[in-house]
Amino acid sequence: MEGFPLQVHPIDNGQQSGSLTQESKPLLEKEIIERCQSGDEEAFRAIFDRYQRKIFRLCYHFTGNGSDAEELTQEIFLKTYLSIGQFDFRSSFYTWLFRIAVNEYLQHRRKKRPRRVPLDERTFSLSPSESLPLDSLLIHEKQEQVRQALKKLPGRYRLVLLFKEIEGLSYGEMARIFGVSEGTIASRLNRARERFRKAYEKEVSES
Amino acid sequence: MKLACFWLRRELSPYLDGEIPPLVAEKIGNHLERCPECEKELEALQGPGRLLRQMETPPAPPHLWETVLKRHRGGVLSKDREADRRLLPRFRPRWALTLLIVAAFVVLTVLLVPELTFLRHSSLIINQAQAIDLGLYLDELNKGSSLRTFDQKHQAARVSADEARQQCHFRVVIPQSLPGGYRLVQTKLLKSICCFATQNDYRANGTVIYIFELPPQHPIDFGRRELIRKMVNGLQYNGVKAENFQVMNWEGSDVNLTLLGNLPEEELVRILKYLTTQGEQGQLHSYSQQKGGA
Numbered sequence: 001m002e003g004f005p006l007q008v009h010p011i012d013n014g015q016q017s018g019s020l021t022q023e024s025k026p027l028l029e030k031e032i033i034e035r036c037q038s039g040d041e042e043a044f045r046a047i048f049d050r051y052q053r054k055i056f057r058l059c060y061h062f063t064g065n066g067s068d069a070e071e072l073t074q075e076i077f078l079k080t081y082l083s084i085g086q087f088d089f090r091s092s093f094y095t096w097l098f099r100i101a102v103n104e105y106l107q108h109r110r111k112k113r114p115r116r117v118p119l120d121e122r123t124f125s126l127s128p129s130e131s132l133p134l135d136s137l138l139i140h141e142k143q144e145q146v147r148q149a150l151k152k153l154p155g156r157y158r159l160v161l162l163f164k165e166i167e168g169l170s171y172g173e174m175a176r177i178f179g180v181s182e183g184t185i186a187s188r189l190n191r192a193r194e195r196f197r198k199a200y201e202k203e204v205s206e207s
Numbered sequence: 208m209k210l211a212c213f214w215l216r217r218e219l220s221p222y223l224d225g226e227i228p229p230l231v232a233e234k235i236g237n238h239l240e241r242c243p244e245c246e247k248e249l250e251a252l253q254g255p256g257r258l259l260r261q262m263e264t265p266p267a268p269p270h271l272w273e274t275v276l277k278r279h280r281g282g283v284l285s286k287d288r289e290a291d292r293r294l295l296p297r298f299r300p301r302w303a304l305t306l307l308i309v310a311a312f313v314v315l316t317v318l319l320v321p322e323l324t325f326l327r328h329s330s331l332i333i334n335q336a337q338a339i340d341l342g343l344y345l346d347e348l349n350k351g352s353s354l355r356t357f358d359q360k361h362q363a364a365r366v367s368a369d370e371a372r373q374q375c376h377f378r379v380v381i382p383q384s385l386p387g388g389y390r391l392v393q394t395k396l397l398k399s400i401c402c403f404a405t406q407n408d409y410r411a412n413g414t415v416i417y418i419f420e421l422p423p424q425h426p427i428d429f430g431r432r433e434l435i436r437k438m439v440n441g442l443q444y445n446g447v448k449a450e451n452f453q454v455m456n457w458e459g460s461d462v463n464l465t466l467l468g469n470l471p472e473e474e475l476v477r478i479l480k481y482l483t484t485q486g487e488q489g490q491l492h493s494y495s496q497q498k499g500g501a
Contacts, residue, residue, distance in 0.1 A: 041276070045272065056264070056266075056267035060265065061259075070271065078275055146258045161255060162259070164224065164256070165259040166259055171224065171226045190217070193220060193252050193255045193256075196255040197254055
């Protein structure tokens with residue numbers, strides 16, 4: 001990624017101005033997308049660099065493990081690459097990208113079979129003999145409880161909760177991503193919070 | 208829990224997310240200041256977000272871009288999808304021919320079998336049971352109940368299918384130009400009358416006769432029918448002006464017959480006479496055929 005000439009300014013729908021430059025010229029996300037649409041691989045790399053952390057983080061929370069998250073991230077970017085020509089700038093790019101992410105996740109979940117979790121991803125991979133301080137172990141345990149509680153949520157609740165709490169999307173943006181009304185998002189989010197809270201309390205009491 | 212708290216808690220989640228109007232937010236804020244229980248509830252709602260934001264995520268793998276690029280260049284969308292693609296049956300002309308024959312059969316059936324005429328939107332025969340159902344639905348709309356509640360509530364009140372078959376059948380004439388299915392159009396019309404929702408998209412651009420024969424136990428409340436008539440007439444429905452719109456009740460000895468239509472009053476009266484004075488089944492059917500509606 002080092003030395004890559006294009007950098008994308010995070011703008012919404014190309015309506016704001018970019019400040020980062022290529023050869024001192026302002027470069028808007030809209031321009032980058034247009035270049036992607038004409039098959040510019042470097043431009044897509046810029047998009048990828050801009051969103052890969054966000055998407056990987058989401059996928060990690062969606063799936064609960066690193067290797068699935070990696071696979072899902074690949075799928076999402078491949079799909080984006082292939083269908084970027086269809087993006088018509090009517091919505092913001094990240095809403096469109098997140099919609100692809102949701103669709104890919106749902107597809108991924110349908111196909112997902114019970115898998116063996118690699119040893120390095122398991123909760124008990126950190127043995128007490130390892131020289132981790134007690135604080136880190138406690139944090140690790142707490143995170144595992146959160147992850148388990150999240151896993152227990154039905155997919156639609158998990159998605160809205162993550163979009164809201166991790167990505168900070170508005171109800172309107174989520175409504176566009178999921179193709180439902182804002183009222184639906186509001187009630188879904190309310191239930192998601194309630195369910196998550198109960199699941200987390202259960203995890204804590206069981207441990 | 209107080210009633211105010213009960214309603215307010217439903218709004219706490221959008222309040223937390225800043226998704227409610229400022230005036231409402233202010234009211235909720237005021238309530239929270241003096242209600243420790245709701246304050247506690249708000250605290251609890253904030254918990255999931257706090258926990259999730261503390262979650263650590265491993266960094267994205269460094270070779271991710273290379274993998275994506277490699278797969279893109281190699282035309283590999285997904286291992287799973289590749290497998291799916293292999294599983295998909297190849298297109299064979301024989302299949303296409305079979306599909307074509309089935310489609311042709313369905314189209315011919317719809318066009319030729321009289322019982323399926325409702326699919327053509329041109330004319331429809333409804334029996335008494337259906338009329339009662341629609342009437343009851345209309346009744347319920349007046350009260351603002353949902354269709355589901357209506358179904359449960361009036362299940363016992365319906366006549367059986369056999370009973371209904373013994374009754375006369377009425378021809379309902381709908382012009383070809385009406386869009387959508389019969390049920391849709393009719394429901395919308397009824398709804399608009401009952402709820403005085405004159406902005407609905409009923410296109411009153413032809414001769415329409417709607418007839419419901421209702422049992423005396425379930426008379427439709429058209430006490431305000433004069434008002435309805437005045438409201439509906441002269442209004443625009445998708446650019447078409449409604450004229451001579453009538454809502455009439457005729458209360459006989461054992462039935463309560465209601466006619467709605469975009470017809471002159473004397474026409475409706477004539478139809479009523481066909482139905483009531485001659486006493487023969489199918490009179491309206493022949494009437495509508497005479498008028499060229501069937």
